[in-house]
Amino acid sequence: MTAMESGSLLVILATAIAFATPLVFACIGETITERAGVINLSAEGTIMLCAMVGFVAAKVTDNVWVGFVAAAIIGALIALIVAYGAITLKQSQIAIGFVLALLCSDLSAYLGNPYVRVPGPTVPPRFPIPILQDIPLIGPLFFREGDILVYAGYLLIIAAWFYFYRTRGGLTLRAIGEQPAAAFARGHNVIALRYAYTMIGGALMGIAGAAFSLDFKAGWSYRHTAGYGWIALAIVIFGGWNPLRVALGAYLFGVLQSLASVVQSAIPDLPTQMFTVAPFVLMILVLVLTSSDWLDRLLNYLPVNARRAFLRAIHAAPPAALGRPFEQD
Amino acid sequence: MKVELHHIHKHFGNVHANDDVSLTVEAGTIHGLLGENGAGKSTLVKILSGFITRDSGEIILDGRPAHIQSPADALRYGIGMLHQDPLDFPPLTVVENFMAGSLATPALLNARAAERTFSALCRQFNFDIDPQARVGDLTVGERQQLEIVRLLANGAGTLILDEPTTGISASQKTLLFDALRRLAREGKSIIFVSHKLEDVEELCDCVTVMRRGRVVGELTLRDTPTKRAADGQPAGKHVNVAARIVEMMFGKELAMPVKPATHQDEVILTLDGLILRNDRLEMSIEHLSVQRGEVIGIAGLEGSGQQLFLLTCAGLERPAGGSIRVGERDLTHKPYADFVKAGVCYLPADRLRDGLISGLTIQEHVALRMSGKGIFIDRAAAAKEAERAIATFNIRGQPDTTVERLSGGNQQRTQLALMPSPLNVLLMEHPTRGLDIESTLWVWQQLIARCNQGTAIVFASSDLDEIVQYSDRVIVFSGGRISPPIAASELTADSLGHMIGGRF
Ligand SMILES: Nc1ncnc2c1ncn2[C@@H]1O[C@H](COP(=O)(O)OP(=O)(O)OP(=O)(O)O)[C@@H](O)[C@H]1O
Ligand SMILES: [Mg+2]
Numbered sequence: 001m002t003a004m005e006s007g008s009l010l011v012i013l014a015t016a017i018a019f020a021t022p023l024v025f026a027c028i029g030e031t032i033t034e035r036a037g038v039i040n041l042s043a044e045g046t047i048m049l050c051a052m053v054g055f056v057a058a059k060v061t062d063n064v065w066v067g068f069v070a071a072a073i074i075g076a077l078i079a080l081i082v083a084y085g086a087i088t089l090k091q092s093q094i095a096i097g098f099v100l101a102l103l104c105s106d107l108s109a110y111l112g113n114p115y116v117r118v119p120g121p122t123v124p125p126r127f128p129i130p131i132l133q134d135i136p137l138i139g140p141l142f143f144r145e146g147d148i149l150v151y152a153g154y155l156l157i158i159a160a161w162f163y164f165y166r167t168r169g170g171l172t173l174r175a176i177g178e179q180p181a182a183a184f185a186r187g188h189n190v191i192a193l194r195y196a197y198t199m200i201g202g203a204l205m206g207i208a209g210a211a212f213s214l215d216f217k218a219g220w221s222y223r224h225t226a227g228y229g230w231i232a233l234a235i236v237i238f239g240g241w242n243p244l245r246v247a248l249g250a251y252l253f254g255v256l257q258s259l260a261s262v263v264q265s266a267i268p269d270l271p272t273q274m275f276t277v278a279p280f281v282l283m284i285l286v287l288v289l290t291s292s293d294w295l296d297r298l299l300n301y302l303p304v305n306a307r308r309a310f311l312r313a314i315h316a317a318p319p320a321a322l323g324r325p326f327e328q329d
Numbered sequence: 330m331k332v333e334l335h336h337i338h339k340h341f342g343n344v345h346a347n348d349d350v351s352l353t354v355e356a357g358t359i360h361g362l363l364g365e366n367g368a369g370k371s372t373l374v375k376i377l378s379g380f381i382t383r384d385s386g387e388i389i390l391d392g393r394p395a396h397i398q399s400p401a402d403a404l405r406y407g408i409g410m411l412h413q414d415p416l417d418f419p420p421l422t423v424v425e426n427f428m429a430g431s432l433a434t435p436a437l438l439n440a441r442a443a444e445r446t447f448s449a450l451c452r453q454f455n456f457d458i459d460p461q462a463r464v465g466d467l468t469v470g471e472r473q474q475l476e477i478v479r480l481l482a483n484g485a486g487t488l489i490l491d492e493p494t495t496g497i498s499a500s501q502k503t504l505l506f507d508a509l510r511r512l513a514r515e516g517k518s519i520i521f522v523s524h525k526l527e528d529v530e531e532l533c534d535c536v537t538v539m540r541r542g543r544v545v546g547e548l549t550l551r552d553t554p555t556k557r558a559a560d561g562q563p564a565g566k567h568v569n570v571a572a573r574i575v576e577m578m579f580g581k582e583l584a585m586p587v588k589p590a591t592h593q594d595e596v597i598l599t600l601d602g603l604i605l606r607n608d609r610l611e612m613s614i615e616h617l618s619v620q621r622g623e624v625i626g627i628a629g630l631e632g633s634g635q636q637l638f639l640l641t642c643a644g645l646e647r648p649a650g651g652s653i654r655v656g657e658r659d660l661t662h663k664p665y666a667d668f669v670k671a672g673v674c675y676l677p678a679d680r681l682r683d684g685l686i687s688g689l690t691i692q693e694h695v696a697l698r699m700s701g702k703g704i705f706i707d708r709a710a711a712a713k714e715a716e717r718a719i720a721t722f723n724i725r726g727q728p729d730t731t732v733e734r735l736s737g738g739n740q741q742r743t744q745l746a747l748m749p750s751p752l753n754v755l756l757m758e759h760p761t762r763g764l765d766i767e768s769t770l771w772v773w774q775q776l777i778a779r780c781n782q783g784t785a786i787v788f789a790s791s792d793l794d795e796i797v798q799y800s801d802r803v804i805v806f807s808g809g810r811i812s813p814p815i816a817a818s819e820l821t822a823d824s825l826g827h828m829i830g831g832r833f
Contacts, residue, residue: 168434175418175429182416185380186430187401317420 020254029204041097044229045104054210075206177319240316337386361533366738409485419465470631629806644668672753
């Protein structure tokens with residue numbers, strides 16, 4: 001491989017990481033929510049509305065971080081509606097989320113109309129991290145090209161994983177999504193916790209929206225982030241509700257997008273829509289393949305212990321109480 | 330801690346599950362709570378543990394009124410409860426379950442330390458649970474053991490055990506009872522809900538008997554806890570307590586049925602060179618043939634492979650080798666539907682998870698089973714059939730009662746009512762687990778009637794008395810091995826207990 005080729009590979013991958021960063025926020029947010037047993041299906045609308053709100057807030061105050069805070073608050077408020085409908089009113093989470101997804105997308109188009117294609121503030125680009133950027137391969141790939149949000153994404157993934165599997169709070173979070181009655185019997189306030197985690201997840205989705213409009217897809221236009229909310233929902237499933245695998249899914253999607261843009265410049269004759277859609281289609285294919293059971297059959301040839309570990313790694317059942325309200329006598 | 334419940338009322342719809350129930354448990358005593366299925370025992374103890382809220386009534390702890398509206402409140406007062414049906418987190422591992430409910434868990438998890446504490450406690454009780462196993466892969470008994478260990482680790486001041494002895498062996502029971510006595514001596518109060526009179530007699534200082542939501546009698550079995558503490562032995566047992574309790578529970582005396590010889594000469598189930606294998610176990614059976622009308626009891630510690638064996642015979646697991654024949658038909662590696670067609674039926678232990686469908690009513694279960702033609706449910710016929718099942722099987726519920734609302738005993742009756750007829754082979758796990766004495770007798774009457782019609786029964790149970798009493802032959806699962814069949818007439822519950830320890 002020549003120096004130039006490896007250079008361009010590096011560029012592709014670094015671009016992929018950048019493309020994927022907003023999705024990382026959205027997917028981790030949805031993972032947290034779903035682990036608590038609530039589906040926030042409004043992701044598509046939340047991300048879009050928050051992208052608009054974040055952009056406008058940042059433009060008005062001329063401060064990107066105000067934009068992020070505003071987006072997080074709006075995201076949490078939308079999630080509060082989901083939580084109220086799902087947890088307190090015990091209505092169908094699918095219906096509530098779906099309606100909100102449509103409503104918020106339309107709202108973003110309506111309210112954001114005056115801001116279409118106006119210039120606005122963006123997150124300062126390229127923020128190499130000293131020392132880490134000098135590690136061979138890893139440095140240039142992960143720690144040289146990114147901006148502060150990219151690194152925040154890394155931290156979020158690790159923090160989420162650590163919280164889920166290494167802290168008492170995370171154990172409780174998983175518990176209320178699996179068997180709320182048992183968590184209740186152990187003294188946990190299932191309702192309050194579900195509210196809290198749904199809103200935290202919503203805030204992260206809001207940040208994802210702002211990450212698009214203030215950074216990785218800077219600006220605002222009609223349906224600026226279309227499709228990302230739905231793919232985020234799919235990636236959470238593909239990632240088996242595990243923050244590391246979910247993040248992997250998000251980055252994989254980034255790679256697909258990054259490749260699509262490279263191929264597009266190589267074959268300019270093909271319609272551009274193909275390249276915007278291709279990553280979504282490929283992602284669904286990957287999802288189908290990894291969740292089919294031929295992998296299990298292959299694994300049957302492994303020795304018992306290895307098989308058990310492996311199955312645990314690839315097999316992910318959704319949180320058992322996902323989407324079901326908690327009935328308390 | 331002294332626990333007083335005053336005038337507790339609880340309604341579920343129009344069921345008056347607790348009707349003016351009052352109960353006092355002195356500190357340092359073990360208090361038995363008895364009663365037929367659906368009497369309201371679980372409701373009462375769930376109210377004390379905050380799991381369900383009472384309609385009215387008062388809870389007084391050590392003389393002071395306690396405000397218990399949720400389990401968190403109850404835990405603050407030091408009340409811990411083992412629920413009758415496993416209330417845990419099946420997808421999580423054993424250690425995670427242990428940590429999730431342990432008060433001592435630090436904010437940053439230390440799985441290793443928790444595993445050490447857990448294993449030490451397990452050793453103390455001779456429980457053998459793999460800390461890394463998924464709880465969903467454990468047997469009901471093992472899950473109960475896990476809960477017992479967790480509660481003891483929490484060191485509650487009041488311990489409620491809702492039928493804790495259904496899944497543990499005789500020797501484990503001895504260890505558990507010793508631990509409970511020790512806790513009582515330390516001044517803790519223990520409420521022990523059970524259907525097993527022997528257990529209650531052996532362990533409890535007082536008993537309260539409930540029937541149809543009300544307290545119908547109280548009985549002191551031992552004199553005072555101080556006296557018992559002094560000599561460490563049960564003192565002053567009243568004569569014929571069991572008979573009096575039964576009379577209080579059911580308002581009549583009960584006679585033990587005697588199992589008649591029902592087996593016929595025709596062989597119905599043949600296993601040859603069967604090899605069973607899963608993640609944890611590998612075992613084999615050289616040859617077993619079961620005759621029509623015969624009852625084979627399977628004894629062994631919970632989780633020794635009994636379930637795998639029954640699932641394999643039922644066609645729900647594939648054997649790793651060997652053959653299964655029902656009558657003349659070779660069913661090895663055939664799909665489950667063929668087993669059903671050959672008249673094989675399996676009743677699982679976890680009724681709500683595997684046997685019945687939560688959320689559906691009795692009538693809907695009946696409708697599901699009816700092999701109706703066409704796509705519409707014949708509601709009238711299903712209703713009539715459900716009424717009939719409820720009447721003949723004496724189920725305390727309505728056709729439109731959803732099954733998860735039935736008490737444990739009534740769920741089991743429903744499962745039996747749904748069994749197809751005629752049957753060639755009936756495979757059962759813990760056929761009478763959680764059933765009161767009357768229901769147990771009644772279930773076995775039904776089963777014996779099935780045997781008379783030529784059904785062969787293979788059942789696993791952790792109740793050795795049940796095995797010895799009703800089996801023709803017994804096989805013992807122990808330490809990864811399966812014993813050859815032994816005639817039940819040569820066995821007693823004691824000798825069987827020794828064999829489970831691995832000596833055959
Ligand atoms: N959540 C519920 N909803 C409706 N009815 C209920 C509910 N829980 C219990 N019941 C009803 O209340 C009555 C008492 O039930 P409970 O579970 O307290 O009985 P139990 O004495 O524990 O019986 P068992 O020995 O079978 O466990 C039963 O008639 C039962 O059907
Ligand atoms: Mg009960």
